[in-house]
Amino acid sequence: MNYPVNYSVSIWLNHARIKNELTPIYARITVNGERANLSLQLSINDIYWDKKHRKIKGNCPNAMKLNTYLENFRSKINDCYQELYYQEKPISAIILKRKYLGQDVKRYSMADIIAYHNEEMQHLLHKATMRHYKTSQNFIRRFIKKKYTTSDIYLDQLNYNFIVSFEHFLRSYQPRDHQKPMSNNTAMKHIQRLRKMINLAHKMEWIEKDPFKRFKTRIEKKTREFLNQVELRQLEDYQPKLDRLSIIKDIFIFSCYTGLSFSDLMLLKRSHLSSDENQQIWIFTKRIKTNEELKIPLLPKALDLVSKYQWHPRTLKEQRLFPEISNQKTNAYLKEIAHICGISKKLTFHVARHTFATTITLNNGVPIETVSKLLGHTKLATTQIYARVLQKKVAKDMEILKSKLN
Structure with missing residues (x-):
């Protein structure tokens, strides 16, 4: 076994923790460049500290008593080091610190x-x-x-x-x-x-040094796919002959008009629907991913789809809003639908959520704060990733600005 050769103990004043003009005395254990700091439970005024010799100045009884305490500490730490060394046990700064304190010195993996x-x-x-x-x-x-x-x-x-x-x-x-x-x-x-x-x-002090200290993750920003108004209309006009494609098309469009993720949509039941005093139908549920409450008013096209499947044999038993299907099959069928509709974009179910954030809401002047609530995001910054500002909205905003300036 290879033993550490660079081992040292230094006594120092921790000025970051000074209180009432008294500075706490700390020890720093260093093993092969790794450090562990340890409070010695002593505090003194800086004027009594001998920086060169790392001890208390003077020969008064109190100074001698404190210096003896410091020497005893150095001796005990050295004893701990020697014991680990001769027992051929692993030695690190944190292991030495724990051994001195009488704590568990287990080496975690x-x-x-x-x-x-x-x-x-x-x-x-x-x-x-x-x-x-x-x-x-x-x-x-x-x-x-x-x-x-x-x-x-x-x-x-x-x-x-x-x-x-x-x-x-x-x-x-x-x-x-x-x-x-x-x-x-x-x-x-x-x-x-x-x-x-x-x-x-x-x-938890299982490890003394953070190996990630100098490492930086590099996430590449990628364009989030969404359907524009023309592509969405193409999809809505498509009338599948096969029942499986018809169901997938409908739940995708429902997500385009509600912003619901696939997992949240699949759990929807009729009990999640409620109407207000204006007879507006709402969805009340929680996001699986974040446990955030969702309150989504149903737009007419989404409401039509709910009505379409009210008596469907695959929704009646458990009172689901839509027939249950796997995410894998859904995405596979969406590729088939995209090809039939002449949509060149890679169509996955999450594209519907992006479409809601951009084409349906932001592009029609819905404030980003409202969009964030509808999507169930905990941070506005997350919404800004999903909901890019479309060129059409930029042009519309500039026209409003022009009219104000004129």
Whole structure:
């Protein structure tokens, strides 16, 4: 086993925590460049501190007592270091600190933080999000096995090189089910999930140094597809002969006029509908992804589709608004529909949500704050990603400005 050779302990005044003109005395343990700070539970006025010799000035009984305490601390830390060294145990700044404090000096591994994260977060994160984490965790395990020829690695072994090497592994990874390599943004998402788990370990002091300190994720901004008014009309005018295509077309258009995601739409039942004093029909539900409340007034075209499926045999039993179908089949059928309608854009169900944000709402003067509420976003910045300002609206806004200036 390789032992750390660069080990030191220094005593210093932590001026960041000065209080009532008294500065706390801290110790800094350094092992191979990694640091761990430790409060010595003492505070003094700066004028009594000997910067050169790192001790209290003077020979008075109180100064001698405090200096003896500091020397005893150095001796105890050295004893801890020597004990770990001769027992051939791993040595790090955080391990030394914990040993001195009499705390658990367990050396945590990647498997430990993955298990802890999954246990703690399974009730806080949506199951789809947890599924993404488990995919990222599988990539981490494959990387460790390939690079280190082992199934696990200690967290104190992680460094900047580990992160960069993991990024390279992701970018060069060749999937078995298709030939397309991993995109930049997909690789960055896996790294972001690793970062969140390592941050959790860092907060719990399972790891002393953050290996992500100098690493920056690089997410590429991509154009979000949406249907313009002409394309949406093409889709609405299409009359499928097959029932499966008719259902997919209808739920897609319903999403274009409500902004609902596929998973939220599939859970809708008649009990989610309610009318106000003006006889306006509303949808009252919650987003699966964020648990945010959704209150969406139904536009006439959306209401017509609800009425169309009211007595459909696949909705009656559970009082669903629409027949249940998988997201995978939906997207496959949407490609077929796009080809028939002559729409060249890659049509996925999420395009409907983008269409609602742009063509249906923003393009017709609905304020972005209202659009954000309708989409169930927790941050306005998220809406700005979905809802790009269309050229037509820019021209309309400029005409209004011209009239005001004239």
